[in-house]
Amino acid sequence: MDKVNLDDGFDSFDEQWAPRLAAELNGQAVKLAKLEGEFVWHHHEEADELFLVRRGRLRIEFEDEDDATLDEGELLVVPAGVEHRPVADGGEAEVLLFEPTETTNTGNVESEATREEVERL
Numbered sequence: 507m508d509k510v511n512l513d514d515g516f517d518s519f520d521e522q523w524a525p526r527l528a529a530e531l532n533g534q535a536v537k538l539a540k541l542e543g544e545f546v547w548h549h550h551e552e553a554d555e556l557f558l559v560r561r562g563r564l565r566i567e568f569e570d571e572d573d574a575t576l577d578e579g580e581l582l583v584v585p586a587g588v589e590h591r592p593v594a595d596g597g598e599a600e601v602l603l604f605e606p607t608e609t610t611n612t613g614n615v616e617s618e619a620t621r622e623e624v625e626r627l
Contacts, residue, residue, distance in 0.1 A: 512560065515627050516540065516600050523611070523619055527626045530607055537603040537624060541594040548613035549589045555605045556583045557592065562599030567591045 510528045515538050519526055523545060525537035541564060557564060558581040566574045566582060569589040574582050584590050592601075612620045 510627065512538070512602075516560075518627060519625075522598065524621055525603055525611060525624055527624045528602075533607055534604055535607045535609070535624070537605070538627070539601050539603055540598055541592060541601055542598045543594065545592045546612055546615050546617050546619055547589060547591045548615040549587055550584075550605070550609055550613040552586050553606045553609045554583050554586050555603065555609070556581060558602040558604070560600040560602060562594060563596045564599045564601060565593045565595070567593055 508529075515526065515528055520540070522540045522542050525539040527535055528538050529536040541562075547567075547569070557566065557576060559576045559578055561578055563578075564576045566576070566584065567590060568574070571588075576582055610620060610622065611624075
């Protein structure tokens with residue numbers, strides 16, 4: 507049983523849009539990510555995705571719904587199959603992601619942002 511210190515975890519990397527695996531439980535991954543700017547439009551066919559903002563602000567844009575803006579300490583679950591695009595346009599945001607372990611960060615889209623392997627902290 508390894509504990510994870512979030513300050514140390516976020517301090518251990520600088521790369522944006524490249525989540526790091528902090529923990530796994532019951533087939534779910536807990537990932538830490540630094541985000542800035544716009545990500546790609548995508549969806550996860552069979553996986554819900556939880557965004558929890560630790561620092562900064564994150565806007566989740568939706569194709570068929572109003573955008574959702576998350577401030578520090580707020581979370582949002584994007585249901586499986588919902589087209590979305592995370593945007594951190596107010597500076598860097600630190601975000602925890604909760605999703606099935608095998609979930610690829612770009613979901614149904616293949617791009618230079620796709621991370622097949624997630625580095626463990």
